[in-house]
Amino acid sequence: MIIFIDELDALGGARGAFPYGGNSEKEQTLNQLLVELDGFDPTIGVILLAATNRPEMLDPALLRAGRFDRQVLVDRPDKKDRIAILNVHLKKAVLAADVDPVQVAELTPGFTGADLANLVNEAALLATRRGADSVHLTDFTKAVERIVAGLEKKNRLLIPKERRIVAYHELGHAIVAMALPGQDPVHKVSIIPRGIGALGYTIQRPTEDRFLMTQDELQNRMAVLLGGRAAEYIFFHHLSTGAADDLVKATDTARSMVLRYGMDKKLGHVAYERERQPMFVTPGSQGWHAREFSDETERLMDHAVRDLVGHAFDRAIEILNAHRPVHEKTAQLLLQKETLEEEDIKALRAQIVPADATEAMPEKPAAAASAGHA
DSSP states (O other): OOOESSSSSTSOOOOOOTTOOOOOHHHHHHHHHHHHHHHHOOOOOOOOEEEEEEEEBOOOOGTTTSSSSOOOHHHOOOOOHHHHHHHHGGGGBBBBBTOOHHHHHHHHOOOOOOHHHHHHHHHHHHHHHTTOOSHHHHHHHHHHHHHHHOOOOOSSSHHHHHHHHHHHHHHHHHHHHHHTOOOOEEEEEOOOBBBBTTTTTEOOHHHHHHHHOOOOOHHHHHHTTHHHHHHHHHSSSSSSGGGGHHHHHHHHHHHHHTTTTTOTTTSOOOOOSSSSOOTOOOTTTTTOOOOSSHHHHHEEEEEEEHHHHHHHHHHHHHHHHHTTHHHHHHHHHHHHSSSSSSHHHHHTTTOOOOOHHHHSSSSHHHHHHHHHOO
């Protein structure tokens, strides 16, 4: 007999997480479950399995030897696994000759099995809407964009000034990403609003699964995130609310570098922050940790985070100033076409000078470009 308990955290949450008004009935149910687990006879052939997406919420007593002592991590599939999963779901669709599961798998790093099933359905729907007899690779590409960036909102009309700001902003991301080493290749740039709040988007498509990043790559990623804000600052001499999400991501990256990865020289090779704790965890409950650093150290952390983000912004400014004529020319093309496809991206990439060479360029051309804009 196999007994399977799904969403175990709903039943086996840590006791004492709510010391000022806990759920006594829930804790009594957990206590009874623990007693029953101890009462299983291993010779009668009963196998007890459970699943959860929040293992940090489980009571430690559930995980001790003799209970749920064997833990199996079901992680996001890698490229090989995604190909195998796609081969299962693609059997349900009529495919064109250009559809290769390997190519589709390369489009979808980080996708789960459910995401891949949804991708096949979305691609089939797109092919049906355009009256095609089969699903083509372009349908899968557009389906990835819909899943990652959201639905296009062509009826959301932007005033001309906003369209210009969005065009320069998105190209700022793209140009910085093309100039810096180790960044995911730019796949598409668009000023067509998508989803709930995105007025434009720049899609970078990873070419391989990544499991670690170096300090330089993290710093470059922050520069790419702030490329849109830097473009607004250079070409419009102001800052807007359009970079709010970029700022959050860049700041989170900088805080992780300082507090978790020990990547600041002044603070040393020390981890000041553990994994993010779940909501409603209080002192005295499992998983809570008191602050283990002084006020002076906290002040140094704030300065280190601000310096990292500031350096990334300055680097984005430097790269965009070096490519100012290219930026302006491509922005006009983007305003005209609304979306830069693969051929346009290739043409733009051919005009980008790698960042190392950009930093070594003399100051005179950059100064002349700045004066021309003023």
